[in-house]
Amino acid sequence: MSTVKPRKIRSTTSKDTGEATPPLIPGVSKPTLDKLTKLGISTPLDLILHLPLRYEDETHLYPIKHAPLNQTVLVEGTIIRADIKYRPKRTLICQVEDASGVLFIRFLNFYGSQVQSLSPGVKVRLLGEIRYGFFGLEMVHPKCRTLKEDTPLAECLTPIYPTTAGLSQTILNKLIKRTLSTIDLTDSLPEAIFSPLGLSGFAESVTYLHQPPPDASQHHLTEKTHPAWRRIKFDELLAQQLSMRLHYNKRHSQKAPRLKNPGQLKQQLLDTLPFSLTKAQQRVEKEISRDLNKAHPMQRLLQGDVGSGKTIVAALAAMQTIESGFQAAIMAPTEILAEQHYRKLSGWLEPIGISVAWLTASLPKKDKTAALQRVSDGSAQLAVGTHALFQEQVSFNKLGLAIIDEQHRFGVHQRLALRMKGMAEGAASKSQPHQLMMSATPIPRTLSMSYYADLDVSVIDKLPPGRSPVITKLVADSRRDEIIERIRQACLTGKQAYWVCPLIEESEKLQLQTALDTYQTISQTFPELKVGLVHGRMPNLEKSAMMAEFQSGNVQLLVATTVIEVGVDVPNASLMVIEHAERMGLSQLHQLRGRVGRGTSQSACILLYQSPLSDTARMRLKIIYENTDGFEISRQDLQLRGPGEFLGARQSGVPMLRFANLDQDSDLLEAARTTAELMLKEHKPAAESHLQRWLNNKEDYLKV
């Protein structure tokens, strides 16, 4: 086993000042520091929180003869013979003897130095699994240490850390051990806080996890259910809750325009609608309206399952904004969705005298300049568009409300950019606009309590009346002909259908080719129908012309890629076929399926799959088949994928939890939430030192 050579303590030079600054982890060479950085370790505390994956037990020694078989054990003895065999493979075989018996140890791919050190007479300590082999009891590739006189046994379980190439367990172990004995591990929490929750102290917990006593339960340690693990997970969740709470409080100290609610514009809009609001829509409308009337910026997440009617709620919020003399903006993640919002909103609002501007990257220059002008002089009261809305050249005259649809598809920075538009130089209003985020991917409770704890949440929990649930069918691709017949019959009786092309994630070019091929095949299969095609690479004008054709009923069968996944609303379309449904994610399937069942006629979604199915694909299809409620689907999706993938960590910019697991630790999350509130009221300094310890350099997202 290698040892750590004493290393020179280096200092790094600050680029800004040219002055030498001490390294954050003292006594470590630059190459090791680089490797530590790869592991996300840049401070002594990071080292302490670099917790073991598992442990090896080098505290108990077994006599060879009595050691249990097929499990990792520690034995020791003297080498009585060492040979190199060349058949069937070059192998170093040594015979080791203790007072109880003899054991063979075998090494393939051995080094010359090993042969030298493992010579007869040498005493060795071996860690590995004993099995019955050709010659009798044997250990293959044991961890082997040559012993001096009376080398003591380990006093605690040996931690095995996650590591990276070139950084040995021995080095990590030593660094962590050294740091444990030098770092200040004073508890950031008063005992009165953690004790009643059944948690142990911080120092005690980290020390335990790095150096568990010989009798520690390895099962509880690796499953992270041990009290020491629970303390670490609690601390992490608490830091998250504290920072979210602080963010929330900070927002309440910022200024936003109070948007009054005389309600005339809203009423005018409601009077033109062919439907009346559901109770759920009325409730969330009120929640939003109340927030808009406050002097600090609203940040509310409006959640509603697919087709639950979020758009009208957003439009009513825009009416309150406009009636108070401010502008509103709606930003959507795709051109199709943005355009659909634009059509729908201008159809509703222009008749009641509201001017709506349309802004996307693909607008002809002349139209764009005109739209920009209307946005900046305030003559456009509502701007609808894609991310083009927060580009630099856009300046709002008086932005009062920014509405962001499918918020999880935008990064934190993009959302921030739109908010800053309200405060931009030259804007008449210097306060922050209110922000309404909409999501049709319902976020499970544990997630919204955790990652969205700084937002207020409104939920439309009931669909508009008259919708019957979409019937979902799972059909093997071998029965495709039956499906084709069914679609033909339905379209001939005046129904409309989507045919969703297989998803090709690896390459846009292949995706395009697949869309074109599918279109060709489908057109040939249904010569009597008018078949259309939309895909992501189509010029926007063509795309919107095709959507308009489908909307008006001229096209009966629309071949589409997943560009139609979000927001597309054609109530007459009541059938959908999804090819290679096994390639798609759960929320994608749910969103796609949500494109049908938006009118009153019975709808169906046929998921064509190709066998054999992988276990996850089978699970996904089962979940989508058995559930129609988006919240339940999301909950199961979260379980299947974990929060990182569910939220799209990189995209959302939200730091992920390293230790806590929202599924297993929902009790700790609840406790962290109430504790955070209590601490901010009664233990402010402790709250600050806790955040300091846990967020360290990572408080970036506090500013958002």
Ligand SMILES: Nc1ncnc2c1ncn2[C@@H]1O[C@H](COP(=O)(O)OP(=O)(O)OP(=O)(O)O)[C@@H](O)[C@H]1O
């Ligand atoms: N109260 C209501 N009664 C009847 N129809 C409604 C009601 N509210 C909205 N709708 C209609 O329901 C359809 C779906 O509404 P909308 O497009 O706003 O859904 P959404 O919540 O945005 O869903 P998605 O996220 O799937 O786009 C639209 O055609 C809309 O006009």
